[in-house]
Amino acid sequence: MDAKLGPDVYGIDRWGHQFLTVLPNGDAGLRDVQNPEADPISIAEIVADLGERGINSPVLLRVNSFLQSSLIELNEGFAAAIKEYEYQGAYRGVFPIKVNQQAEVVERIVETGRQYQYGLEVGSKPELLIALxxxxxxDGLLICNGVKDEEFIRLxxxxxxxxxxxxxxxxxxxxLDLVIKVSKALGEKPRLGVRIKLTHKIKGNWAESSGDRSSFGMTTDNxxxxxxxxxxxxMEDCLILQHSHLGSQISDIxxxxxxxxxxCRFFTELKALGLPLKFLDLGGGLGVDYTGEKQSNENSVNYSLPEYCEAVVETVKYAMDDAGIAHPNIITESGRGVVALSSMLIFDVLDTTLYDSPTMPTIQExxxxLIGDLSAIRDYLTEKRLQECVNDAIYYREEVRALFRRGNLDIQSLALAETVFxxxxxQxxxxxxxxxTSEQLEEQLGNFADIYHGNFSLFQSLPDVWxxxxxxxxxxxxxxxEPPQRDAVLSDITxxxxGKIDQFVLADGISPTLPVxxxxxxxxYYIGVFFVGAYQETLGDLHNLFGDTNVVTVALGEDGEFDLLHEVEGDTIAEVLDYVEYEAQACLSTFRKRVDKAVSSKKLTISERRVLIEAYKDSLGGYTYFEK
Ligand SMILES: Cc1ncc(COP(=O)(O)O)c(C=O)c1O
Structure with a gap:
């Protein structure tokens, strides 16, 4: 049987078919989703080019056309569904800033969304200030969710x-009490929405954001x-919108x-109470098929974007027609569906820890x-007796280790046994x-998978994985x-x-190891992590003081070239020290005093002093990640 190559190993055709391909030289290539005829561009070449410009790995690579295309598809998807169902209202989507607050992202979304009257959703005062x-x-909307104080309401x-x-x-x-107070003081009527807690509970990681126990939204009596x-x-004429957040990553249509x-039931009832509702806001929930499984589970969805748009429009239309109510404008606050695809994290592998060895050591008389017993396994090892041999090897190695712990075996013998193992x-x-292989055997062998050590922080760049x-x-x-020869888990630099990844999306399903x-x-050796544009940049933290990575936005060109549209340098060490209240200059001066004392007492030469001070200073201005 021929060994499988990249596309068949990693399932690119399932999850990345529109934007990713394998180039003849074996590099992963990015396709311009808006211009599929254009030559794909090697990601490794982009990384090399960035390196020449001094922008090193780890780097978050944002592709402008990916950001635009998801937004365009969402708006066009609703436009098509509205046309198909002869829906009388409009679609007025808004982007929830919390999903990716980076200026570069929000500004590009606003710019691309202008043609669709696409707006913004905010959930806090800082986000409101961004939106303003x-x-x-x-005609784009600015939807204000979340807890609001007087200042927020006034603005x-x-x-x-x-x-x-x-x-x-x-x-x-x-x-509402606060809104009435501020509105009276200003002499201005507000435009209001009411957030309703729905009872239907979704499945998955965000089940808690739906149903009775969700923290936001009002109960019916409220x-x-x-x-x-x-x-x-x-003031009933102020109430023009009904809001309910469906939950995030809804996997089942x-x-x-x-x-x-x-x-819709709430909407029609509220209309019957004489309220002038014009907008039905359905919140977020449009899921991303992270695994390409096309199934209803935590990391996948059983529907496409057009199906989602049709399901929403059709359901609202029938409900309104049944109640004899004019079709409201539909709002969704899709976040991950708009930005997840736009960014990928790229990092280099720094080192490996291998748990196997190609050579059998010589066993002296x-x-x-027990070392003899261990090495004798080789003589009866066959495909049929594989499980037996694995069990024996684990047993003998454990016995050898026990002897060592009790002081009955020296360190050389232990090392010999480990090498045989x-x-x-x-083998x-x-x-x-x-x-x-049985599941148990796979688990046993999984314990001997390689560890590939990556130059990234899981906590900073992939917090949801953790x-x-x-x-x-x-x-x-x-x-x-080239067929990958090894199977590894990934460990980060913290x-x-x-700080490890031990679940991978492969063509054959989810695997505890990544073929490498x-x-x-x-x-x-570079590794890419895809669909990281939603939530990851925002939720990341400073564990071990690894800061923000370098971020670049690129535009893919026609001919295998790319343009660097925007660059944000990752945090320097001085910056992360500042976040935790150290003043870089004060640290430097304390360090310098100590160095000078060592020079005075002749423990350090003057030229060593220079090396030491320069190393400290360079580090303060340097990247928090491993630098070559
Ligand atoms: C009120 C509200 N709107 C929109 C969203 C975005 O949801 P999603 O990213 O699933 O589209 C969220 C996220 O949970 C939310 O709480």
Whole structure:
């Protein structure tokens, strides 16, 4: 049987078919999704070019056309569904800033979205300030969710006077008290929405953001109380929007339909109470098929974008027609669906830890009999007896280790036994590739997988992988025309045993190891992690003080070339020290005093002093990651 090559190993055709390909030289190539005829561009060449410009790995690579295309597809998807179902309302999508707050992303979304009257959603005062500094389309909306204080509300109400279509979504009756107070003080009526807690619960990682126990949104009695209060204040004409967040990464299209139906029931009832609702906001939830499985599970979805748009539009249309109500404008606050694809994390592999060895050491006469027993496994090792041999090897090695711990075996003998064991592991792994293996055997062999040490921080760049076992497609970016010889887990650069990745999306399903190539002396081995544009940049933290990575935005050209549109240098060490309240200059001066004292007492020469001070200074201005 021929060994599998890159595309068949990593399942690119399943999860990356529109944007990724393998070039004849084995490099992973990016396709311009907006211009599929254009020559694909080697990611490794982009990385090499960036390196020449001094922008080193790890780097977050953002592709402008990927960002634009997801946004365009979403808007065109709704436009097509609206046309198909002869829906009378409009689609007025908004981008939830929290999903990626980077100026570069938000500004490009606003710019691309202008043609669709696409707006923004904010969930905090800082996000509101970002939104108020954008040139949102004339009819684009600015939806204000989250907890709001007086200042927030004042800004939101007054922003309507300078051309923003700002809608304050009430999260609680108490918030209405504050809104009424501020509005009366300003003499300005607000545009309001009401956030309703739906009862339908979704499956998956974000189940808690739906159903009764979700922290946001009002219960029905609160909604009715808010309506009555607005009527009492003569403000019911202010309530123009109903909001319900469906939950994030909804994996099942039937859930989408059920939740939209429930939202529509509230809408029609509120309309019947005489409220002038014009907008039905369905929040986020459009999922991303991270694994390409096209199934309803945490990391995949069982629908396409056009199906999602059709399900929403059709469900709303039928519900409104049944109730005899004019079709409202539909809003969604899709976040991950818009930005996940746009960015990929690229890092280099620094080192490997291997648990196998190609050579069997010579066993001298007089070696402990357990070492003889261990090495004898080689003589009866066959595909059929693989499980037996693995069990024996593990047993003998454990016995040898026990002898050493009790002081009955010296360190050379232990080292010899470990080397024999490593040789056997190599044989086991080779046989297992051909043999039928049980789950237990795979787990046993998985314990001997290589560790590839990557120049990245899981906590900074892939926090959801750590926190909720989010799967992202991961694969080497070169040598995809060579069968990978090894299987590895990935470990990051932090000193934390949690800083590892041991679940990978492959063509055959989810695997505890990633097929990789032997490292070569003369080529840096790069690995890419895809679909990281949503939430990852924002949620990352400074574990071990590894800071933000370098970030670049590129435009893919026609002829295999690219343009660097934007660059943000990653944090320097001085910057991360500042985040945790150290002053770089003060640290330097304390260090310098200590060095000078050592020079005075002749422990250090003057030229050593220069080397030491320069190293400290250079480090302060340098990258927090491993630098070559
Ligand atoms: C109110 C609200 N809107 C929109 C979103 C974005 O959701 P998604 O990224 O699933 O589209 C969220 C995220 O949870 C949210 O809480």
């Amino acid at each position: 500094a954008q040139r949102i389309a004339k 939101a109400i007054l922003s309507c006077k300078i051309g923003f279509n700002t809608i304050i979504v009430l999260e609680s009756p108490k918030e 909604v009715v109380a808010v309506v009555n209060r607005l009527k009492a204040e003569g 039937i859930d989408v339909r059920r939740i939209v139906s429930e939202a 007089g070696a402990h009999h 490593r040789y056997l592991v190599a 086991f792994k080779t046989l297992a590739k051909e043999a039928e 926190a909720i076992d989010q799967l992202h497609p991961i694969m080497p970016l070169q040598r995809l025309n 000193c934390d045993s949690d 190539h032997d490292l070569s002396e003369d080529e840096t």
